[in-house]
Amino acid sequence: MTRFSQAALDALMPMHVVIGPTGHIVSAGPTISRLCAQGNFVGRRLAEVFELRKPQVHDARMDSLRALAGERLLLQLRQAPRTQFKGILVPAVGDASLLLNLSFGIGAMAAVQDHDLNNADFAPTDLTIEMLYLHEAKRVLDGEFRRVNARLESSRDKAHFQAMTDALTGLRNRRAMEAELALAIEARTHFSLFQVDLDLFKQINDTLGHAAGDRVLEVAAKRMLANTRDVDIVTRVGGDEFVILGIGLIERDRLAKFATELISDLERPIDFEGQDCHISASIGFTISTIYKSPDADQMMADADAALYAVKRAGRGHALVFDPKQHGADIVTAAE
Amino acid sequence: MHGLIGRAIQNFVHDTYGPETWLQIVGVAAVPMTEFEPLKIYSDDVADKVLDAVALCLERPREEILEDMGLYLVAHPNCATVRRLLRFGGDTFLHFLHSLNELPDRVRLAVSDLDLPELDLREHYAGNLTLTVFDGPHGFGHVLVGLLRAMADDFGALVMLEHMGRNQSAETLQVQLLEVDYAQGRAFQFAGDGTAP
Numbered sequence: 403m404t405r406f407s408q409a410a411l412d413a414l415m416p417m418h419v420v421i422g423p424t425g426h427i428v429s430a431g432p433t434i435s436r437l438c439a440q441g442n443f444v445g446r447r448l449a450e451v452f453e454l455r456k457p458q459v460h461d462a463r464m465d466s467l468r469a470l471a472g473e474r475l476l477l478q479l480r481q482a483p484r485t486q487f488k489g490i491l492v493p494a495v496g497d498a499s500l501l502l503n504l505s506f507g508i509g510a511m512a513a514v515q516d517h518d519l520n521n522a523d524f525a526p527t528d529l530t531i532e533m534l535y536l537h538e539a540k541r542v543l544d545g546e547f548r549r550v551n552a553r554l555e556s557s558r559d560k561a562h563f564q565a566m567t568d569a570l571t572g573l574r575n576r577r578a579m580e581a582e583l584a585l586a587i588e589a590r591t592h593f594s595l596f597q598v599d600l601d602l603f604k605q606i607n608d609t610l611g612h613a614a615g616d617r618v619l620e621v622a623a624k625r626m627l628a629n630t631r632d633v634d635i636v637t638r639v640g641g642d643e644f645v646i647l648g649i650g651l652i653e654r655d656r657l658a659k660f661a662t663e664l665i666s667d668l669e670r671p672i673d674f675e676g677q678d679c680h681i682s683a684s685i686g687f688t689i690s691t692i693y694k695s696p697d698a699d700q701m702m703a704d705a706d707a708a709l710y711a712v713k714r715a716g717r718g719h720a721l722v723f724d725p726k727q728h729g730a731d732i733v734t735a736a737e
Numbered sequence: 738m739h740g741l742i743g744r745a746i747q748n749f750v751h752d753t754y755g756p757e758t759w760l761q762i763v764g765v766a767a768v769p770m771t772e773f774e775p776l777k778i779y780s781d782d783v784a785d786k787v788l789d790a791v792a793l794c795l796e797r798p799r800e801e802i803l804e805d806m807g808l809y810l811v812a813h814p815n816c817a818t819v820r821r822l823l824r825f826g827g828d829t830f831l832h833f834l835h836s837l838n839e840l841p842d843r844v845r846l847a848v849s850d851l852d853l854p855e856l857d858l859r860e861h862y863a864g865n866l867t868l869t870v871f872d873g874p875h876g877f878g879h880v881l882v883g884l885l886r887a888m889a890d891d892f893g894a895l896v897m898l899e900h901m902g903r904n905q906s907a908e909t910l911q912v913q914l915l916e917v918d919y920a921q922g923r924a925f926q927f928a929g930d931g932t933a934p
Contacts, residue, residue: 515928521828532846534927535825539847542818546775 415503416525417487421448423498425464433523434504437485448502452477455486467500468493477504483516485509506530511537568638570616571623579637579645583698587690592652594689596661597705598626600642600668601682601717614674618681621672629664645702652689654722661685661720669718684712685720692725738784739851743773746787749806752815758794766790778850784874800879800900807883811891822847823888824925830894830917834858834866834885864914871907878908885912893922 408429411418416433430443443451449462456476459466475489487504494501506513510530513519524530566578574582586593600622607615619642626636626644635647651657665685671678686709690696708723715721751759763771766786773779792799811820826836826843836843841853854873860866868885870878882898889896895916901909 518926518928520927531825531927535822535843536846538818538825539822542822543848550774550776 414525416523417504419443419448419502419504420494421464421467421500421502423464425449425462425467427451428499433519436519436523437479437517451480452487453480464498464500467491468498471500475502483512485513485516510534571620571638573623573627573636573638573644575637576639576645579635579639579647580698582635582637582647583701586647586649587696587698592650592690594648594651594657594687595701595705596644596646596648596685596687596720597702597709598644598646598664599684599709599713600644601684603642603681606679606681610674610677610679614677614679617674618672618679622668622681622683625667625670626664629660629667645705652691654689657687657689657722658720661687665718665720682718684709684717686710686712686723687720688723692723738779738781739848740773740775740777740779741848741851742784743779743787744775745810746784746791746806747773748815749809750791752813753805753809754795762787762790762794765794781874788876799876803876803879804883804886807880807885808887809883810880811884811887820888820891821925823884824891825927830889830892830896831914833888833892834868834912834914835860837868866912866914867901868910868912869907870910873906873908875903876908878903878910881910885910890920891923891925893918893920895919 406414411420411429412431416431418431419427419434420429422428425447427443427446427448430438435442438451447462448467454462454475455478457470457473459470471491471493473491475491477487477489479485479487486507486509488507489502489504491500491502493499505528510533514530514534521531566574566581568575583595600618603615603618606618619638622644623636623638626646630636630646630648633649634651635649637645637647639645648657648660651660665683668681668683671680673679686705686707688701688704688708690701693700704723704725708721712719712721747759750762760771766789768783768786788799788802791802795802810816811823823833826840827833835858837856837858840856844851844853854877855871857869857871858866859869868881870881878900882900885896886898889898894914897911897913897915899911901911
């Protein structure tokens with residue numbers, strides 16, 4: 403009968419344990435010995451050191467252990483950090499001893515960390531090192547994936563912002579206005595909706611050129627922002643067409659005052675290369691509270707109706723939509 | 738070409754010569770991007786164009802630059818993860834050298850579409866070895882020279898390394914291991930420091 407020395411067992415199975423006929427550990431491999439905080443497992447009963455998790459055996463007498471020979475075992479160190487092991491048990495030839503071999507299984511990463519193990523602690527045939535390598539490589543790649551994701555997210559946010567922004571004035575565009583309007587209606591916010599058309603803009607474009615027109619639009623946008631609050635939404639929806647949502651702004655007197663002041667402000671001359679450009683604005687507006695259930699298209703159409711009434715009446719002032727007269731209630735004249 | 742290769746070149750130039758140099762090189766190389774995405778696959782000629790541009794802009798021979806890049810991949814603090822992954826190859830420099838035979842498989846295990854050229858390490862007599870690179874991209878052997886030099890330092894071993902040139906599609910390196918414990922190497926714990934890369 404071939405027999406192998408203890409050194410041979412240690413080299414082949416650095417995580418083995420030999421259990422003597424009395425159920426006490428008589429020898430242990432070098433790696434498993436490193437895990438014992440009390441110095442040595444030798445001389446202690448197997449059941450004192452390890453809890454048998456699977457199959458669960460409540461009396462760990464030698465007879466019960468011997469019956470587990472050849473089975474897949476799951477054990478756990480009783481002391482902290484309660485490391486788990488896979489195990490297999492085989493009977494010795496010649497006496498009633500048992501040989502138990504252990505490995506870390508899937509918990510290898512934690513075990514290596516907890517017990518500060520190194521290459522030499524594993525048999526050359528053990529693939530645990532490869533698992534650690536893979537785990538580490540995976541962490542590196544996880545980091546790369548996260549970075550790629552963050553980059554994509556920021557480009558998406560940028561693209562989204564650009565898609566919602568008017569490049570010339572920096573105001574939000576029609577798409578953004580429609581989204582904000584839908585949001586305000588959905589949230590049952592009380593608000594006013596202004597359609598603002600610049601008057602005399604086309605003449606400036608035709609006589610002084612597009613650069614002058616662009617300058618006028620930029621300045622007009624700034625003045626609209628200056629005349630509104632942060633909560634209001636100022637958008638450029640077309641060439642010289644703007645829509646302003648006055649959030650929470652529904653009292654007619656305040657709306658009229660706001661519209662008058664905005665028109666006066668827009669009428670201040672705009673300097674373009676030493677030349678004064680003069681524009682004005684026509685404003686039609688409506689208020690969410692006059693509707694039983696406000697509808698975006700309806701409100702846009704009504705503000706438009708009021709705006710056209712202003713234009714028919716000679717431009718340069720503001721008019722609120724009147725459901726009874728379809729836009730005859732002139733609240734302010736700026737001329 | 739795998740984006741990780743391109744990224745290695747980019748990081749090497751960026752960390753060694755600064756972001757302006759990198760942008761200049763991308764301009765000279767006339768490649769259609771300013772940054773390599775590490776998880777993307779690029780056409781094979783991109784790395785060549787970039788490396789030619791690096792040599793042109795830095796006014797240094799390509800071989801020298803590739804060797805510096807090999808050193809960078811192990812020794813630079815920003816490449817701590819590469820060094821750690823390489824240290825899994827063995828607990829002595831000699832073990833590490835022998836693990837190079839399985840390096841391409843090891844790399845494929847981690848990144849399935851990253852193909853490294855096949856490597857063959859032969860020990861002719863004690864301390865005298867040759868490493869052959871088969872069908873690698875031109876100059877891959879020079880990257881290995883730098884990488885092995887830095888790894889020898891890491892293990893504290895004293896070596897002499899020489900690139901013996903390219904023969905048909907194979908590049909050969911001569912490795913003379915003069916002393917395994919020449920200096921104190923850098924510490925390496927499997928457990929790592931617990932910080933995410």
